[in-house]
Amino acid sequence: MGKKVLVFADRRDGVVRQVTYESIAAARLIVGDGKVIVAVLGTDGKKEVESLAHYGADHILLLEDGQLDTYITDAYFLAWQYVIDQVKPDVILTGHTTIGKDVAPRIAAHFDFGLISDCTSINMVGEEITYTRPIYAGKAFVKKTFVSGTQFSTIRPNNIPTLDLDTSRSATTEEISVEIKKDRLRTIVTQVVKKATSGIDLSEARIVVSGGRGVKSTEGFQPLQELADVLGAAVGASRGACDAGYCDYALQIGQTGKVVTPDLYIACGISGAIQHVAGMSSSKVIVAINKDPDAPIFQIADYGIVGDLFEVVPLLTKELKKV
Numbered sequence: 221m222g223k224k225v226l227v228f229a230d231r232r233d234g235v236v237r238q239v240t241y242e243s244i245a246a247a248r249l250i251v252g253d254g255k256v257i258v259a260v261l262g263t264d265g266k267k268e269v270e271s272l273a274h275y276g277a278d279h280i281l282l283l284e285d286g287q288l289d290t291y292i293t294d295a296y297f298l299a300w301q302y303v304i305d306q307v308k309p310d311v312i313l314t315g316h317t318t319i320g321k322d323v324a325p326r327i328a329a330h331f332d333f334g335l336i337s338d339c340t341s342i343n344m345v346g347e348e349i350t351y352t353r354p355i356y357a358g359k360a361f362v363k364k365t366f367v368s369g370t371q372f373s374t375i376r377p378n379n380i381p382t383l384d385l386d387t388s389r390s391a392t393t394e395e396i397s398v399e400i401k402k403d404r405l406r407t408i409v410t411q412v413v414k415k416a417t418s419g420i421d422l423s424e425a426r427i428v429v430s431g432g433r434g435v436k437s438t439e440g441f442q443p444l445q446e447l448a449d450v451l452g453a454a455v456g457a458s459r460g461a462c463d464a465g466y467c468d469y470a471l472q473i474g475q476t477g478k479v480v481t482p483d484l485y486i487a488c489g490i491s492g493a494i495q496h497v498a499g500m501s502s503s504k505v506i507v508a509i510n511k512d513p514d515a516p517i518f519q520i521a522d523y524g525i526v527g528d529l530f531e532v533v534p535l536l537t538k539e540l541k542k543v
C-alpha cells in the first residue's frame with residue numbers, strides 16, 4: 221500500500237538546498253503508490269515548483285509568508301505543526317541541518333512521534349522501512365525501524381543520491397496559509413549580518429580543504445584558501461585551529477562541529493583525533509598532509525603526504541592551476 225511521505229524543504233536565502241532533493245529521493249524509495257508531498261516555506265516558493273517536480277515531488281504545498289523567509293524556531297514550529305495537521309503523513313523527512321536539527325525534536329515531542337535523526341540511508345525491507353544512522357561518533361552504523369505511529373527522520377546531507385532530473389515529471393501545487401501570531405514568537409530577527417565566505421556551504425561542499433593547528437596562524441589558512449579556490453572547494457577546520465583563534469568556529473568539523481561528506485577531503489596539519497574524524501570519516505576520498513608520519517589521520521586517509529603543508533599545499537595549487 222502507498223504511503224503519504226511529507227518532506228519539509230530546507231530553504232535558505234530563498235533557495236531550496238540540495239538535501240531537500242536528497243530527502244525527496246529517499247521518499248521515493250519508500251512511497252510505493254502513495255504521494256511525495258513537499259512543503260516549501262517562505263515567499264517566492266513558486267519558483268521552486270518545477271525543479272522539485274523534476275526531481276520527484278508529486279504535490280507541493282506553498283506557505284507564502286514573509287515571516288518564514290528568515291528562520292525563527294517558533295514560526296517554523298507553528299508552520300510545520302499546521303502542515304502536519306493538514307497532511308496527516310505516514311512518514312516525514314527533512315534535512316539534518318541547522319533548521320531540521322532544531323525543529324524536528326520539538327515537533328516529534330509535540331505530536332509524540334518517534335524520531336530517527338541523522339540518517340545516511342533509508343530502505344524498504346519487505347514492508348518495513350529501515351533507517352540507517354551512525355553511532356559512536358561514526359565508528360558504527362545502526363539500522364532502526366519504527367514500531368508504530370508516524371515515522372519521522374532527518375537526513376544527513378550528501379549521503380543519499382538525488383534522482384536523475386526528469387523534465388517530463390510534473391507536480392500539483394496548493395497554496396496554504398498558516399496564522400503565525402506575533403505573540404507566539406518568543407524571538408524576532410532584527411538584523412541579519414552575513415559573514416564574508418567563499419560562498420560554498422561547508423555541509424554541502426563536494427570538496428573540502430581543511431586546516432588544523434598545524435596551520436599555525438590565521439595567515440596560515442591563506443594557502444589553503446588558494447587551493448580551495450582552484451578546486452571550487454569550501455574551507456573547513458579542526459577544533460584545534462578554531463580554539464587557537466586561527467579561524468571562525470563556523471568552520472569547525474567534527475563531533476561538536478559540522479558533519480561533512482564530500483567527494484574529496486584534504487586534511488592539512490590535522491592530527492586525526494576521534495572527535496574530528498567523527499565529522500569527516502564518511503568523505504569518499506581523504507587526503508592527509510602532515511609532517512608526522514605517525515599522525516592518526518593517516519590511518520583513515522586514502523592518500524597520505526608526509527611533509528610540510530606550507531610546501532605541499534602551494535605546490536598542489538600550482539600544479540592544479542595548470543589543469
Ligand code: FAD
Pocket residue numbers: 431432433434435457458459460461472473474475476477478488489490491492493494495496499509510511512515527528529530
Ligand atoms: P593537533 O592535534 O595539535 O594536530 C596538529 C597536527 O598538525 C599534528 O599532527 C602535527 O604533526 C601537524 N603539523 C604541525 N605543523 C605542520 C606542518 N607545518 N605541516 C604539516 N603538518 C603539521 N576536534 C575537532 O576537530 N572537531 C570537533 O568537533 C571536536 N570536538 C570535540 C569534543 C570534545 C568533547 C572534545 C574533548 C574534543 C573535541 N575536539 C574536536 C578536539 C580534538 O580532541 C582535538 O584536540 C583536535 O581535533 C585537534 O586538532 P588538530 O588536529 O588541529 O591539532
